Structure formats: structure tokens, C-alpha cells
Amino acid sequence: MSALPIDLALAWDSLPAMFRGLTTTLLVTVLVLAFGLVLSIPLTLARISPRRIFAWPALLFIVFFRGAPLLLLLYFVYYGFGQIPALRDGPLWIIFGSSFACAVIGLTLNHMSYMVEVVRGSLEAVPAGLTEASEALGLTPRETFTWIRLPLAMRYGLKAYQNEVVMFTKGTAVVSVITVVDLTAVANEIFELTYDPFTPMLTAAAFYWVLVNLIRVVFRALERYLNRHLTAHEDRSKPANSLPQPTPVPSSIARWKASRSLGVPAKGQAL
Amino acid sequence: MNLFTPQFGGYIYQMAQGALVTLELFVWSFILTLIAGTAIGIITLSRNPVIQLVWRVYSSIIMGVPSLLVIFLLYYGGSAMLTAVFGASRSFDVTPFGAGMAALTIVYAAYVAELVHGAAKNLPRGQFEACSALAVKPTAAWRHVILPQLARLALPGLVNIWIIVLKDTPLVSLAGLNDLVAVSKIAAGATKEPFIFFIAACLFFILFSALTSQLAARLEVRLNRGIAKAKA
Numbered sequence: 055m056s057a058l059p060i061d062l063a064l065a066w067d068s069l070p071a072m073f074r075g076l077t078t079t080l081l082v083t084v085l086v087l088a089f090g091l092v093l094s095i096p097l098t099l100a101r102i103s104p105r106r107i108f109a110w111p112a113l114l115f116i117v118f119f120r121g122a123p124l125l126l127l128l129y130f131v132y133y134g135f136g137q138i139p140a141l142r143d144g145p146l147w148i149i150f151g152s153s154f155a156c157a158v159i160g161l162t163l164n165h166m167s168y169m170v171e172v173v174r175g176s177l178e179a180v181p182a183g184l185t186e187a188s189e190a191l192g193l194t195p196r197e198t199f200t201w202i203r204l205p206l207a208m209r210y211g212l213k214a215y216q217n218e219v220v221m222f223t224k225g226t227a228v229v230s231v232i233t234v235v236d237l238t239a240v241a242n243e244i245f246e247l248t249y250d251p252f253t254p255m256l257t258a259a260a261f262y263w264v265l266v267n268l269i270r271v272v273f274r275a276l277e278r279y280l281n282r283h284l285t286a287h288e289d290r291s292k293p294a295n296s297l298p299q300p301t302p303v304p305s306s307i308a309r310w311k312a313s314r315s316l317g318v319p320a321k322g323q324a325l
Numbered sequence: 326m327n328l329f330t331p332q333f334g335g336y337i338y339q340m341a342q343g344a345l346v347t348l349e350l351f352v353w354s355f356i357l358t359l360i361a362g363t364a365i366g367i368i369t370l371s372r373n374p375v376i377q378l379v380w381r382v383y384s385s386i387i388m389g390v391p392s393l394l395v396i397f398l399l400y401y402g403g404s405a406m407l408t409a410v411f412g413a414s415r416s417f418d419v420t421p422f423g424a425g426m427a428a429l430t431i432v433y434a435a436y437v438a439e440l441v442h443g444a445a446k447n448l449p450r451g452q453f454e455a456c457s458a459l460a461v462k463p464t465a466a467w468r469h470v471i472l473p474q475l476a477r478l479a480l481p482g483l484v485n486i487w488i489i490v491l492k493d494t495p496l497v498s499l500a501g502l503n504d505l506v507a508v509s510k511i512a513a514g515a516t517k518e519p520f521i522f523f524i525a526a527c528l529f530f531i532l533f534s535a536l537t538s539q540l541a542a543r544l545e546v547r548l549n550r551g552i553a554k555a556k557a
Contacts, residue, residue, distance in 0.1 A: 059405070121531030123492040125499075126506055126523055133510075134519040220388075227391035231499060238393060251402030255394055263389035 362437020
């Protein structure tokens, strides 16, 4: 074992296959994100509905698909649905017969159940005074929801949504078990061909790392765009503000953490 | 399939064995994660630039890479790594259990450390100053003053990590560990009854996390005794 456990030539040769795997991973991610976003809103509305006939099935759905590990859900969809004769002989078999579609279905079930908490939390974070005010101004409940609550909730929920997207993107590595050839599956194949334990895994890890950090960068830009009114206001009011400044946070780490947790990008930080 | 055949009973027995393996792996991983994460969290509160650099690189890599890859890396490459560290004179066998435990610990220790940072940041500065003013030794101050409060502040986050680790434990079955998920997959394949076995395995995870959130709620009451609730 040399000092550097990575075989650079092998890593270079595996790049085309890795990029193909990355395409699959990206495709799964984008599809599930789209489905999850669309489906989680009605599910959330059912969950917070005062009518039990909507709320209880939604709750049951969420508890099951949130609590079950992703790996089991994928097995469940991939091996389970093929056992239903009506499904196997029906026209929908084109969907359920493909491992890619099964992966998307399994991940979507899990992702949308998580999304319910995100959507619910951000909808509830909207101050009640705002909805009351729009009611008082004669807006219909539907208008209040689309134009007041939803846009504000999107801003409040962005951080939680980012966490969920990052978690879930890393979770897509599991789809390789149901024969979807994603990034992890490619790394595994190369391992089985070469028995090099480090190079394929570390190359795939680098791909994932870049992907996850790209997601973070995109979210930071989105956050800045959505909250642009706040930054503009802060910049204007700061010099005139005569209120006592908050006591400085003692250590540089704590300050760095504070700026990170508040989502304020540090000055001069390259995006 | 008849549910009351001896064959079915055998699968149930195997599932119970698998559940034990899963639980064992989970409990060990979580204990190690807690210890390592707290230690890392406390060490990296230091302002030493080298420590900061190492911590930032470690946390960035760990938080950007799927845990499944870390499990594979340690399982496939574990014996080579151990040989590199301890010399070629000894050979090492890396079991799926050991590799999974190490991988889960390495991954989730970073998250626990992050949590400890957040909690330590939320402690009033006066706590540390009062300890040094009263000439309480740093070790005693950490043990009797700081850590109990960190536990209270970090508990909600720890419960989250507990549930995430629980749901990541089945991934180790992909490295060949014969845990609940692996057994239920075998049973489902052999009996052609995937729904029974997979739903049973899912229910195990759901019930276990429901049980632990009950316990966590009780623990929270216990740790928060003496703290006045904010009046809503």
C-alpha cells in the first residue's frame, strides 16, 4: 500500500462511467424532488385539515413512510408490487416493471412524507396577524393562501427544505440495490472488476461531495434572492440605528457559526 | 402461503434474530457516536487554526458524502487501512458489523459534534466565567456545570440523530450483515410473500422509533427540571 491509496489512472478511466452514473443519480433526484414538491402540498393540507376523514389517513401514510428505512421501502416497492397479479398483467406494468420507476416511487413516498413536516412547519411559521389582516381586507381564503401564506412560508421553510434535499440526495445512493445503475452502483461495479477498495469509492465520493455542495450554493443564492428585501432594509437602517449593538460573540468560531446558522453569507465569501 | 406452518415460524425466529443484530449494531454505533461526537465537539471548540482546519475538512467531507459509500469504503478497504496503520505483520479481518459500526460512528459523530457546538454557543458566557472565578478546575467545570446543560440543550437534536442512525443501520446489510432487513429480504424471496415480511420489518423500525420518542420526551422532562417554562 503506497502513501496515496488512489490509483489516478483508474480514476481517470472510470470518469465516463461515473458521469453516466451521475446522470442517473441526478435524474432520480430531480424527478423525486418535482413529485415530492407537487404531492406534499395536498398531503400537508390533508394532514392539517380539521376533518378527520382527511387527517387520519394522511397521518397514517406519513408515519409509515417516514418511519420505514429507505432500503426497506425500495425492497417493498421493487419486490412487492410485482407480486400483485392485477398490477403485473395490467397496463401499469410498464411503470412498475422498471427498476428506475420503482426507485422513483419508493424515494418519492419517503421524501413527500418528510416534506410534510417542512411544509407544515413553514406554513405555521407565518404570523397569524398576517392572515387575519388579509381576511379583514376581504381576501378570500384561497387568495390569502396563494398570495400571503405560501410566499412567506417558502421563505421561512427554505433552510429546512435545503436540509431535506441534501439528506435525500445522499439517500439516493441506496437505489443501486434495486439494480438502478447510479453513481454508487458504478463505483461498486468498478470495485468488483478491479478489487481496488479505495479508488472507485473515493471518486464517487468526490462526485457526491461536489453535487451536495452545488445544491448548497444554489440554495444560498435562492435564499438571497427571496430575502433580498431584508438585506436591502438592513443595509439602509444600520448606520442610522442608535440602539445598543448586541454584545459581540466571543470566539471567531462562534461568530462563524452564528453567521452560518442565520444564513447570512460572510463578507467576501466566494459563491 | 399458510401462516401457521413450521416453515413460517422458522422465518419469524430468523427475523427476531435479525432484529437483535440490527439493535445491537444500532446501540453500539449510537453509543460510540455519542462519545466520539461529544469529544470532537469539545475539542473543536478550541480556536487553534490546525484543529479548525481539520474539523472543517472532516465535517465538509462527511456531510457531503452518502453514508452508504463510507460503509462500503470501510468494509472493502478496512483491512488495507488497518494493515497500513498497524504494519503488515498482522492481518486483519473486517466484519460487516465492525465496518458498519465504524462507518456509522465516523459519519454521525460529525453531526453530534455540530450539535455540541450549537449547544455550547447557546450557553451564557457567564457560566464559563463563573467557573473560573470560583476556581473550579476545568475538568470539574465541564463535568458538573457545562456538560449537564449541554445535554439539555442538545437533546432534541440528539433524538433526531438517534432516529436517523436507526434508519441508516439497515444499510449495513448491503455489506453482508445478516440483520433484520437482510433476513426479511431472504424470507420474502423464498416464500413469495414480500408484503408480510417487509411490512413486519418496517413496523419494527416504526415501533422502535415511536417507543424511543416516548422515552426521549420523558428524558427531556427530567433534564429540564428546574428550568421555568416560558409562559405562552
